[in-house]
Amino acid sequence: MFIKPQPLTQIADVVVVGAGPAGIAAATAASRCGRSVLVIDDNPAPGGQIWRQGLPSQRKFDADGVTRDRAVEQMLAAGVRVASGCRVIDAPDRATLRAYREEDGAVLHVLYGKLILATGARERFLPFPGWTLPGVFGAGGLQALVKGGYEVAGKRVVVAGTGPLLLAVAAHLHDYGAKVVAMAEQAPAWKLAAFSATMLTNPSKLMQGAGYRGRVIGTPYQAGTWPMAAIAGEGGLLRAVKLSNGKKTWEVACDMLACGFHLVPNTELAALLGCELRGDFVKVDANQQTSQQGIYCAGEPTGIGGLDAALAEGEIAGLAAAGQPTTHLQKRAEAGRKFAAGLERTFALRPELRTLAAPDTVFCRCEDVQTASLAGHHSWTEAKLQTRCGMGPCQGRICGPAAEVVFGWKNASVRQPIFPTPVGALCSNDSIEENA
Numbered sequence: 002m003f004i005k006p007q008p009l010t011q012i013a014d015v016v017v018v019g020a021g022p023a024g025i026a027a028a029t030a031a032s033r034c035g036r037s038v039l040v041i042d043d044n045p046a047p048g049g050q051i052w053r054q055g056l057p058s059q060r061k062f063d064a065d066g067v068t069r070d071r072a073v074e075q076m077l078a079a080g081v082r083v084a085s086g087c088r089v090i091d092a093p094d095r096a097t098l099r100a101y102r103e104e105d106g107a108v109l110h111v112l113y114g115k116l117i118l119a120t121g122a123r124e125r126f127l128p129f130p131g132w133t134l135p136g137v138f139g140a141g142g143l144q145a146l147v148k149g150g151y152e153v154a155g156k157r158v159v160v161a162g163t164g165p166l167l168l169a170v171a172a173h174l175h176d177y178g179a180k181v182v183a184m185a186e187q188a189p190a191w192k193l194a195a196f197s198a199t200m201l202t203n204p205s206k207l208m209q210g211a212g213y214r215g216r217v218i219g220t221p222y223q224a225g226t227w228p229m230a231a232i233a234g235e236g237g238l239l240r241a242v243k244l245s246n247g248k249k250t251w252e253v254a255c256d257m258l259a260c261g262f263h264l265v266p267n268t269e270l271a272a273l274l275g276c277e278l279r280g281d282f283v284k285v286d287a288n289q290q291t292s293q294q295g296i297y298c299a300g301e302p303t304g305i306g307g308l309d310a311a312l313a314e315g316e317i318a319g320l321a322a323a324g325q326p327t328t329h330l331q332k333r334a335e336a337g338r339k340f341a342a343g344l345e346r347t348f349a350l351r352p353e354l355r356t357l358a359a360p361d362t363v364f365c366r367c368e369d370v371q372t373a374s375l376a377g378h379h380s381w382t383e384a385k386l387q388t389r390c391g392m393g394p395c396q397g398r399i400c401g402p403a404a405e406v407v408f409g410w411k412n413a414s415v416r417q418p419i420f421p422t423p424v425g426a427l428c429s430n431d432s433i434e435e436n437a
């Protein structure tokens with residue numbers, strides 16, 4: 002039987018999209034200034050990526066759990082309402098969002114005075130032979146699975162790609178009993194050394210990095226090294242990873258490959274709302290306001306700067322949305338921006354990564370499109386229309402950023418709904434029930 006889901010209306014002075022550190026900080030700050038605040042987040046519980054909540058049985062490894070729990074408690078104590086498990090899919094007009102609630106298929110109509118976008122980032126994947134084999138995971142994705150109870154004890158794992166997340170993931174997997182057999186970072190050693198030197202003025206970050214490295218000190222960390230191929234063994238399962246440093250290639254036997262090439266900001270909702278982008282990121286002023294009056298953006302969509310930057314920017318956005326001064330936070334935000342710029346320089350992708358995929362390597366895994374089918378096209382739109390690349394469930398969130406690196410194509414357009422949504426839910430806007 003088809004039951005048509007009923008839409009619900011929610012109203013708040015300030016609506017925050019995303020309950021990661023930036024969203025939590027923004028919501029708490031705005032609510033403490035007396036504004037009614039609603040946070041919408043698509044995860045089952047607040048925390049976002051770095052503060053992702055795991056199973057209670059895994060809490061002994063949840064190093065950030067205490068900080069997260071305190072931040073969430075403070076947010077709730079400030080009177081913030083949280084709609085977890087809800088994904089913003091659309092912005093039908095300048096004061097309304099629509100969010101799909103997976104639990105019951107309802108569509109929430111959310112009316113806001115001010116809007117804060119704290120939608121975070123996702124991992125960048127690049128195609129190489131074997132990257133779709135069972136046993137190959139996104140680095141942060143595997144970390145999230147493990148927090149949710151996925152077993153890695155005793156497994157031999159290679160961690161490869163680029164970015165500071167690799168070290169955090171390696172340390173985390175080690176804590177859960179995995180045997181991290183190799184870490185391959187594509188950035189050259191000289192860039193990493195220069196970046197570490199700049200960190201001398203940021204001792205807490207330096208200590209954090211050293212702490213992660215200390216936990217996997219027995220594992221070689223190979224700079225200037227990248228994955229060339231994931232090799233299948235018996236039953237089509239991952240058997241080994243082929244690594245290269247440009248001079249030679251070698252194989253490392255493993256059960257799992259955790260692989261990611263830094264992060265891509267989630268800017269789709271900002272783009273849909275007409276916010277100007279600067280390069281890959283949402284352009285904001287000192288108060289985190291975007292080019293659209295009354296719409297603010299904080300955390301990873303404005304620059305990949307990690308936890309401290311997300312917290313500072315979130316608080317600024319929350320205060321600014323409530324009409325309060327933010328001068329006292331500007332120094333912290335500036336430090337975050339500097340750190341983000343350092344990460345971007347250090348972990349810039351080397352040209353060799355553009356040619357890893359073979360002609361028969363799957364490029365778009367949702368629609369099963371091979372690299373060779375894309376080669377003759379001139380733009381993302383043309384490739385999409387001719388091959389269905391990027392038209393599957395992830396809507397190009399994985400292959401789009403990869404196509405930008407490999408072919409230099411920019412994805413210029415964003416359409417609503419920004420996430421796949423059941424047609425029944427999209428048609429459910431004829432009966433609005435007030436509940437706010």
Ligand SMILES: Cc1cc2nc3c(=O)[nH]c(=O)nc-3n(C[C@H](O)[C@H](O)[C@H](O)COP(=O)(O)OP(=O)(O)OC[C@H]3O[C@@H](n4cnc5c(N)ncnc54)[C@H](O)[C@@H]3O)c2cc1C
Binds near residue numbers: 301
């Ligand atoms: C997979 C992954 C793992 C990471 N692990 C670590 C780590 O271990 N250590 C570390 O230092 N850094 C880690 N990072 C980096 C991390 O993103 C930042 O340090 C920090 O979490 C940024 O906070 P944020 O609030 O900007 O974004 P996030 O923490 O990413 O929070 C954004 C939230 O918004 C939600 N969201 C996005 N779009 C919508 C929408 N349309 N509707 C509803 N909700 C939406 C997301 O699901 C998420 O819950 C990780 C990043 C990724 C992608």
